[in-house]
Amino acid sequence: MSVLVTGGAGFIGSHLVEVLLSQGREVVVLDDLSTGKLSNLPDSSSLEFVKGSVTDEELVRRLFEEFNFSSVFHLAAVASVQRSVEEPLYCHRVNCDGTLYLLQSAVSRGVKRFIFASSAAVYGDLPQLPKREEMPVSPLTPYAVDKYASERYVVNSFRLYGLEGVALRFFNVFGERQDPSSPYSGVISIFIDRVKRYLTGEPVTVDIFGDGRQTRDFIYVKDVVSALLIAEERGVPGEVYNVGTGKETSLLELLDYIRDIVGTLPEIRFLPERPGDIKRSVADISKLEKLGFSPRFSVKEGLSNLIREV
Numbered sequence: 001m002s003v004l005v006t007g008g009a010g011f012i013g014s015h016l017v018e019v020l021l022s023q024g025r026e027v028v029v030l031d032d033l034s035t036g037k038l039s040n041l042p043d044s045s046s047l048e049f050v051k052g053s054v055t056d057e058e059l060v061r062r063l064f065e066e067f068n069f070s071s072v073f074h075l076a077a078v079a080s081v082q083r084s085v086e087e088p089l090y091c092h093r094v095n096c097d098g099t100l101y102l103l104q105s106a107v108s109r110g111v112k113r114f115i116f117a118s119s120a121a122v123y124g125d126l127p128q129l130p131k132r133e134e135m136p137v138s139p140l141t142p143y144a145v146d147k148y149a150s151e152r153y154v155v156n157s158f159r160l161y162g163l164e165g166v167a168l169r170f171f172n173v174f175g176e177r178q179d180p181s182s183p184y185s186g187v188i189s190i191f192i193d194r195v196k197r198y199l200t201g202e203p204v205t206v207d208i209f210g211d212g213r214q215t216r217d218f219i220y221v222k223d224v225v226s227a228l229l230i231a232e233e234r235g236v237p238g239e240v241y242n243v244g245t246g247k248e249t250s251l252l253e254l255l256d257y258i259r260d261i262v263g264t265l266p267e268i269r270f271l272p273e274r275p276g277d278i279k280r281s282v283a284d285i286s287k288l289e290k291l292g293f294s295p296r297f298s299v300k301e302g303l304s305n306l307i308r309e310v
């Protein structure tokens with residue numbers, strides 16, 4: 001039996017695929033390569049790559065008929081909050097309709113487990129911190145609304161159809177292969193790219209939207225892969241879990257860490273805050289810890305690894 005990883009050619013997906021293959025599993029990746037890259041994926045006879053969209057209902061149906069998936073990891077999405085504000089309809093089709101097409105096929109083919117990459121964005125900007133899974137949500141952007149809707153479809157599928165759906169609310173993930181070339185990419189990959197270019201003499205700036213005091217719970221991608229595998233193995237069906245470190249870091253602190261590691265920084269430019277941007281975010285991870293999860297990398301350790309790598 002094989003495992004389907006949607007979005008497997010992307011940043012987080014490719015790290016998951018790598019570990020699944022190292023465990024001797026047969027993996028199928030469905031990815032339209034809109035932000036992912038084939039070069040992110042290893043060469044392996046146990047890996048089948050299918051180029052296509054999760055919004056192609058017919059393709060999704062055929063894929064589930066052709067392969068006998070035991071588990072589905074659904075990571076394909078437009079991952080940028082900002083892009084969802086600019087293109088809500090397109091993002092809705094991918095981030096919400098796509099989930100439903102996959103769920104429909106998973107249910108009809110009797111797939112056992114369905115693990116969904118949800119987001120801390122569902123919590124919005126409500127003041128209570130750290131975020132616990134049972135707290136009220138307040139999705140502020142089209143991205144957050146679609147993640148929340150998808151998450152509900154996934155976890156409710158357990159009661160409605162017996163599909164063992166588990167949703168993981170990733171906080172801010174960083175690490176190797178997070179593509180910095182797009183303005184929509186994650187902030188750490190953009191900052192490190194700017195520092196790298198600065199070191200080669202390019203006249204670049206580091207841009208901060210807002211005052212830089214906004215915080216995130218930055219989690220290294222290898223720890224996120226561990227969480228995905230724990231969720232597959234022993235996540236309680238119908239449940240939602242935060243995936244973070246429990247530590248809050250502001251953008252200004254992040255830049256201090258980078259300066260400590262690299263020894264220098266480009267000029268910082270402060271630009272207007274992004275609409276829908278969240279001020280503070282940090283996870284309570286005790287629910288996932290009860291399943292045996294424990295993040296192995298601090299932000300500083302993850303950053304050092306990443307900077308060494310690039």
Ligand code: NAD
Binds near residue numbers: 037
């Ligand atoms: P990414 O952009 O690197 O990966 C997304 C992948 O999905 C890409 O390979 C892309 O080509 C693919 N994709 C996009 N639209 C598709 C479509 N219509 N059909 C098939 N494939 C499609 O981003 P990532 O950071 O690796 O994000 C992976 C998942 O984790 C996403 O669901 C994202 O919303 C979620 N997430 C990410 C973070 C983070 O901090 N990076 C935090 C919370 C949740």
Ligand code: UD1
Binds near residue numbers: 079277
């Ligand atoms: C990120 C993820 C999203 C995920 C969410 C969970 C990406 C692209 N987005 O969104 O998929 O669901 O975490 O919390 O991975 N910023 C700057 N300068 C820059 C870029 C960003 O100041 O050059 C700021 C942003 O305005 C924001 C913060 O940095 O305040 C983080 O931005 P970003 O990395 O895009 O992440 P989120 O919007 O939190």
